[in-house]
Every structure is written in C-alpha cells, then in structure tokens.
Amino acid sequence: MSTNTADVVIIGAGIVGASSAWQLASRGLSVIVLEKDVAPAMGSTGKSAAGVRVQFTTEANIRMSMYSLPVYREFEQRHGHSVGYQDIGYLLLAPHEKWDRHMESVELQRSLGAPVEVLDADEALRYVDFNAEDLAGATYGPWDGVIDPHMATHAWVAMGKELGVEYRLGTPVTAAVPSGSGWELRSEDEVFHCGHVVNACGAWSGGVASLVGLDVLVGPKRIQIFLSAPIQDTRTYPLTIDLSTGVYLRSEGDRVLFGLDDLEQEYGFTEGIEDSWLEHVLVTGVDRFPWWEDLGIDRKSSWWGYYGVSPDNSPFIGFNPGADAWIDACGFSGHGISHAPATGLAVSELVADGEAHTVDVSAYHHGRFAEGGAVEVNVF
Numbered sequence: 001m002s003t004n005t006a007d008v009v010i011i012g013a014g015i016v017g018a019s020s021a022w023q024l025a026s027r028g029l030s031v032i033v034l035e036k037d038v039a040p041a042m043g044s045t046g047k048s049a050a051g052v053r054v055q056f057t058t059e060a061n062i063r064m065s066m067y068s069l070p071v072y073r074e075f076e077q078r079h080g081h082s083v084g085y086q087d088i089g090y091l092l093l094a095p096h097e098k099w100d101r102h103m104e105s106v107e108l109q110r111s112l113g114a115p116v117e118v119l120d121a122d123e124a125l126r127y128v129d130f131n132a133e134d135l136a137g138a139t140y141g142p143w144d145g146v147i148d149p150h151m152a153t154h155a156w157v158a159m160g161k162e163l164g165v166e167y168r169l170g171t172p173v174t175a176a177v178p179s180g181s182g183w184e185l186r187s188e189d190e191v192f193h194c195g196h197v198v199n200a201c202g203a204w205s206g207g208v209a210s211l212v213g214l215d216v217l218v219g220p221k222r223i224q225i226f227l228s229a230p231i232q233d234t235r236t237y238p239l240t241i242d243l244s245t246g247v248y249l250r251s252e253g254d255r256v257l258f259g260l261d262d263l264e265q266e267y268g269f270t271e272g273i274e275d276s277w278l279e280h281v282l283v284t285g286v287d288r289f290p291w292w293e294d295l296g297i298d299r300k301s302s303w304w305g306y307y308g309v310s311p312d313n314s315p316f317i318g319f320n321p322g323a324d325a326w327i328d329a330c331g332f333s334g335h336g337i338s339h340a341p342a343t344g345l346a347v348s349e350l351v352a353d354g355e356a357h358t359v360d361v362s363a364y365h366h367g368r369f370a371e372g373g374a375v376e377v378n379v380f
C-alpha cells in the first residue's frame, strides 16, 4: 500500500474541485485531487445546462456571481485558456404576481453592481417569441450567458498541474479518519495524509461525509434536459425562464435546449430520461411558448444529471462543525457552474488564512437553518 502526503486533499474533480485546486496551488500549497471517475468533469459538471448569471435574489449569491462572472468573461485574457463563455444573457419573464418581488431583487442586484436591464414585453420579444399574456415584464442580464463547463474544468486542471497539483483519477475515497491535526484518507490500495480535506463531491457529498460520520445535508436530485430538432429561427435565444412555471429554454446551436427542474422529488440517484416528464414539460411550457406546438424533439440527444441539493438550495462552503480541518464546498443546487470561481477562491482562503475574506461566504455556513436568513428564490 503506497502512502502519499499533501497539504490538502480535495475529493472530487468537478468544476468546484478543479477551481479550488488551482487556487490552493496558487498559494503555494501542495494539493492532491482524488476522483472516482476516469476523467474530470464527469459528474454534474459535465451534465449541466452551462448557464452563468448574476440574477439571484440573495446578497450572498449575487456577490458570488459578481466575483465569478468577470473571471469567466476574462478567463482567456487572464489565463490563456478559453472557457467557452458566450454572453447570450438570461431573460427572466415575470408575471404580475411576482413582479414587485422580482423588482426588489433587481434593485439588490444593481446595488451590488450587477448589470440587469428591465424590459417590457415588446423589448423582450426581440430575443425570443412568447405569449406575453399575464406578464408584467422581463429582465435581461447582459453578463449572463453560458460557458463550456468541460473546458473550464480542464483549464483549471491544466493550470493546477502546472503548479504541481496531482490528479488521481479512478481513485474513489472509501474511508477517512482524523490523523494528528489532519486526515488520513484511503482508496483501495492507497493512503493519503493531509492537513485539510475539501469535500467537493457535488451530489455525492452527503454520502462521502457520512463515511466519516459527518452530517452534510446534500443529496442527489435528477434533472432532465431536453433538446429539440433544428428550428428555423436564426436568433440565439438567451437562457429564458418563465417565472410563472419554471420552464426554461435557450439556443443550443440551431436547436433549443429546454426543461423544468423537478425539485419536489425525493432525494435519490434515479436514472434516465422519462417520457412522462418530457410530456409534462411540454404541456407546462406551451402556453408561454406557443411555438412549442410544432417543436420537433430530439429525444436521443436529451440527457440527465444530478443537482447536489441542500435544504435551502444554497451551498455549504466552510469548515464542517463536526470535525477539524474538513471543508465542505457542495450543495450548489443548480448553480455550481456559476459560482465555481468564487468557491475555489473561498476554499483557498479558508485553508490558507482560516477564513474567506474576498467574497463573504458566511451565509453558507452549516448551522444557518435556525437563523431564518434570506433564502434564494431564483432556483433553476
């Protein structure tokens, strides 16, 4: 059995683990990343809709975006790697009953420097066709858009490796025990000693934490994404969300990617695409998007993956209160791509400085549920 030592072991080579590894290595720390799959980004990161946005409703989430989106926008200039960022925007269609609340969020977003435009229905119709009946208006985030999560993860992997980060693929962590002031982790025939552990296991984080008897309230919920056949309209549709129903769509080349998140489901690693859910999404969305009547569906190109979901749909970023030197960075509930840059930075500051000081992540502490703080509304 071989033994390995590093300042930090990160469990999970998704976008959060890769971003964290590079940030930690940038501070001169030695880092090993353990990943059960044979390549990085094969978990939720490789299954996402790839959207990045500032249009959140809590101050904490908006601040995470205000750090993260400029990182994506300028990634190539700063680091010489493309992450496939495209500013196609997020277009949120708001009905009358949600308008006042939505405008309060816009005010908060703008007060924190986020660019958000308020549109009437006619202005919004420039982007995509929809039925404006019962809508009070729309908002558009010009910084919002998509990245390529594979490219972003692999960019951070390459940048980390240049600084000495070791990626051990096909290496599932099967046990962990406190050892001295740090940890001993095991994977089949290898042992790893480290000062700090970072749990960046996405939807698997609750299960990994339970290996050491820690409570991390994150579990998997299956999310399905559907693709249409090619359409005639040559406009690039922003990531458009009907706030009445939660149905969303955006352009994917000459097709339309669309879906509706089922967050009411029980936790579980449920697999596959379900025709009944596809039918439900189409029936739910067709009133808002009447052109769906004629939408061809490319059922074979549709896919599914897991959100790592916490009870309030916000992540845990911080030291686990049940153990020393164990940091959780998980539970993003559908916005881990958006917030991976800020999360990696926060993780590195937690390890190196004992607290995150560039972006305030205190709202994501494990014991927040008794405090009645702001809960994110824009979960999609």
Ligand SMILES: Cc1cc2nc3c(=O)[nH]c(=O)nc-3n(C[C@H](O)[C@H](O)[C@H](O)COP(=O)(O)OP(=O)(O)OC[C@H]3O[C@@H](n4cnc5c(N)ncnc54)[C@H](O)[C@@H]3O)c2cc1C
Residues within 6 Å of the ligand: 011, 012, 013, 014, 015, 016, 017, 034, 035, 036, 037, 040, 041, 042, 043, 044, 045, 046, 047, 048, 049, 050, 051, 052, 171, 172, 173, 174, 200, 201, 202, 203, 204, 208, 223, 224, 225, 304, 305, 306, 307, 308, 329, 330, 332, 333, 334, 335, 336, 337, 338, 339
């Ligand atoms: C369908 C879908 C659409 C989404 N759309 C968006 C979107 O538009 N915008 C957005 O911001 N977010 C979106 N998300 C969410 C986003 O994908 C996640 O929040 C993000 O990928 C989380 O990254 P991660 O690195 O934490 O997790 P993951 O990418 O899941 O990485 C965790 C890694 O941990 C590894 N692991 C697990 N257990 C072990 C173990 N025991 N030992 C070693 N390794 C282990 C896994 O193999 C995995 O590679 C979407 C998710 C899905 C499923």
